[in-house]
Amino acid sequence: MTRSTMFYSLGLFLLPTLAVSTQQPFALKHGPVTSAVATNIDIKVPVKLGVMSACPDALVCEAVFDKVLEQVREIVDINLTYIAKLNSSEPDFGVTCMHGTNECAGNVQQLCTAKYADPIAWWRFVQCQNFEGRYRVGLPEVALNCASAAGIDWEGGGSGECAGVDGGGKGAEGVLLLQKNVEATEKLGVRKSCTVLINGRPVCVHDSEWKDCEAGHTVADFVQQIRKEYVLLNRDENA
Ligand SMILES: *[C@@H]1O[C@H](CO)[C@@H](O)[C@H](O)[C@H]1NC(C)=O
Numbered sequence: 001m002t003r004s005t006m007f008y009s010l011g012l013f014l015l016p017t018l019a020v021s022t023q024q025p026f027a028l029k030h031g032p033v034t035s036a037v038a039t040n041i042d043i044k045v046p047v048k049l050g051v052m053s054a055c056p057d058a059l060v061c062e063a064v065f066d067k068v069l070e071q072v073r074e075i076v077d078i079n080l081t082y083i084a085k086l087n088s089s090e091p092d093f094g095v096t097c098m099h100g101t102n103e104c105a106g107n108v109q110q111l112c113t114a115k116y117a118d119p120i121a122w123w124r125f126v127q128c129q130n131f132e133g134r135y136r137v138g139l140p141e142v143a144l145n146c147a148s149a150a151g152i153d154w155e156g157g158g159s160g161e162c163a164g165v166d167g168g169g170k171g172a173e174g175v176l177l178l179q180k181n182v183e184a185t186e187k188l189g190v191r192k193s194c195t196v197l198i199n200g201r202p203v204c205v206h207d208s209e210w211k212d213c214e215a216g217h218t219v220a221d222f223v224q225q226i227r228k229e230y231v232l233l234n235r236d237e238n239a
C-alpha cells in the first residue's frame with residue numbers, strides 16, 4: 001500500500017464519520033421532534049378517530065392510521081371514540097349501534113382492550129378485527145383470537161373481565177364504558193364515521209369518500225399535520 005492509497009482509504013473511512021458527527025448537534029439543536037424528546041417536555045398530540053367499529057369508513061381510517069402510526073407513534077396519543085345512540089330500550093348495551101348489536105360488542109371489546117392492554121397491543125387487536133372483515137368485527141371468537149394474536153391476556157389481564165370472558169362484549173364494565181364513550185362522542189359533536197380529530201379539531205372525514213380534508217388525507221398529510229401540531233404543543237409549553 002502506497003502512502004497516497006493509504007491516505008485515500010483513511011479519508012473514505014473518516015468522511016462518513018465526520019458527516020454524522022456534524023449532523024448530530026444540528027439535529028439536536030434544530031430538529032423539531034428530537035429536541036423536544038431530548039428534554040423532559042413531551043406532550044403527545046391527541047388524535048381521535050370517531051368511528052363505529054363495524055363501519056367500512058372506520059376500517060379505511062384505521063388502515064391509514066396504521067401507516068401514520070408507523071411514522072409518528074412516539075408523539076401521538078391515539079384513541080377511538082364511538083358513534084352510536086344512547087337508547088334505554090336496548091336490553092344489552094343501552095345503546096343502538098348503526099351496524100347492529102355486533103358492532104356494539106365490537107366497540108366494547110375495543111374499549112376494554114384500550115383500558116386494560118397496552119396501547120400497541122390494543123391497536124393490534126383493532127387491526128386484527130378489521131382484517132377479519134367488518135361483518136366479523138364484534139364476534140366473540142374473533143375477539144378471543146385477536147386478543148391472542150395481539151398478545152393480550154384476555155382472561156387474566158382485565159380485558160376479558162371488562163368485556164365478558166366469553167368474548168361476548170356484554171360485560172357490565174365494558175357496557176358502561178361504551179355508554180360513557182358514546183356520550184363523550186356526542187359532546188364532541190362527532191357524528192360521522194370516520195372523523196379524524198387532531199388535538200381536538202376535526203381535520204378530515206371519510207364518509208364513502210374523503211371529505212372536508214383541508215390539509216389532505218394521505219398518510220404523509222396526516223404525518224405532517226401531527227408533526228406540526230407536536231411542535232406547536234411543545235413550544236407553547238416552553239413559553
Ligand atoms: C385516550 O384514552 C386514555 C385512556 O382512557 C386516556 O388516558 C387518554 O387521555 C386518552 N387520549 C385522548 C387523546 O383522548
Ligand SMILES: *[C@@H]1O[C@H](CO)[C@@H](O)[C@H](O)[C@H]1NC(C)=O
Pocket residue numbers: 085087088089090091096
Ligand atoms: C331503541 O331500541 C329499541 C329496541 O332495540 C329499538 O326498537 C328502537 O328503534 C331504538 N331507537 C332508536 C332511536 O334507535
